[in-house]
Amino acid sequence: MSFTVVEPATARLNRSELAVPASNYRFIEKAADSAADVVFLDLEDAVAPDDKAQARKNVVKALNEIDFGKRTLSLRINGLDTPYMYRDVVDVIEQGGERLDLIMIPKVGTYADVYALDMLVTQVEDAIGRDKRLGFELIIETALGMANVDEIAAASARNESLHFGVADYAASTKARTTNIGGPNPLYGVLTDAAVAGASRDFHWGDMWHYAIARMVVAARAAGIRPVDGPFGDIRDAEGYRAQANRAAVLGCEGKWAIHPSQIELANALFTPSEEEIARAEAILSAMQQAKREGKGAVTLDGRLIDIASIKQAEVLVDKARQIAEAG
Known part of the structure; x- marks a missing residue:
């Protein structure tokens, strides 16, 4: 283990993250009754320029009047390059009380972007005497952001999660796709002609594998949560499952839901199964026994169990505990 100790961010369930356009107050009310772990009220892409001011007022009203229960509540502000961002931050923090948990910063490109928001948020919090410090969610959705992802992830003690914004990332990198996530039929390879002959097979690839x-890696190195972003085809539940599963395998803790129908999918896919939890608990029990016997490693069902196995098991058991506590 490195001598450098990475402090983990605030532990939160982040299996599903529901995007809600703040211009529609009825949608905000419905989100409060949803099963989403995290709800983010969107002042950015989902709100037309002429509706920005009213959407901001809707957020303030919702924070003061709606019971969002135990779920985490976030606010996606407008970008630093817009004339709306500072008012998003100042008005909502000053008028919205203590209920808001996180601020989501879109299109983060450099360390300085996070630093600037940290300074502004700190000044507003200090000016009004806000008790609960706001955390940051950061969306990586440009080539610049991906190039600086390590510095961005570690830019502030407020940072809690990194998110992959696939649509804007595709536009930024000039990728040949118009889908919001999902596979591309052109992204694949043929088996070698010299080996396969006339019966060459075409293997689809995941064009977003590297980015996620x-x-x-950047998120985990900084002690924060990696979260996969949107999947645009809300009719394709199987496609959503496939994208979420590959994100989970790579280490993501959850995925966005851009429609309420995707919430249940995300919650199920990022919840450890009963078999996984039972296996993890058996690992922890076996290692406790080994510790009592002075052993550093043991075998369980024919497989080596060591310190690394304990850490993996503890993650699963802790996730199961969080889900149970959330009800």
Whole structure:
């Protein structure tokens, strides 16, 4: 283990993250009754320029009047390059009380972007005497952001999660796709002609694999949560499951839901199964026994169990505990 100790961010369930356009107050009310772990009220892409001011007022009203229960509540502000961002921050923090948990910063490109928001948020919090410090969610959705992802992930003690914004990332990198996530039929390879002959097979690939894997490494190195972003085809539940599963395998803790129908999918896919939890508990029990016997490693069902296995098991058991406590 490195001598450098990475302090983990605040532990939160982040299996599903529901996007809600703040311009529609009825949608905000419905989100409060949803099963989403995290709800983010969107002042950015989902709100037309002429509706920005009213959407901001809707957020303030919702924070003061709606009971969001135990779920984490976030606010996606407008970008630093817009004339709306500072008022998003100042008005909502000053007028919205203590209920808001997180601020989601879109299109983060550099360390300085996070630093600037940290300074502004700190000044507003200090000015009004806010008791609960706000955390940050950061969306990596540009080539610049991906190039600086390590510095961004570690830019503030407020940072809690990194998110992959696939649509804007595709536009930024000029990728040949118009889908919001999902596979591309052109992204694949043929088996070798010299070996396969006339019966060459075409193997589809995941064109977003590098981006998500890179984001996961940066997030985990900084002690924060990696979260996969949107999947645009709300009619394709199987496609959503496939994208979420590959994100989970790579280390993501959850995925966005851009429609309420995707919440249940995300919650199920990022919840450890009963078999996984039972296996993890058996590992921890076996290692406790080994410790009493002075052993550093044991075998369980024919497989080596060591310190690394304990850490993996503890993660699963802790996730199961969080889910149970959330009800």
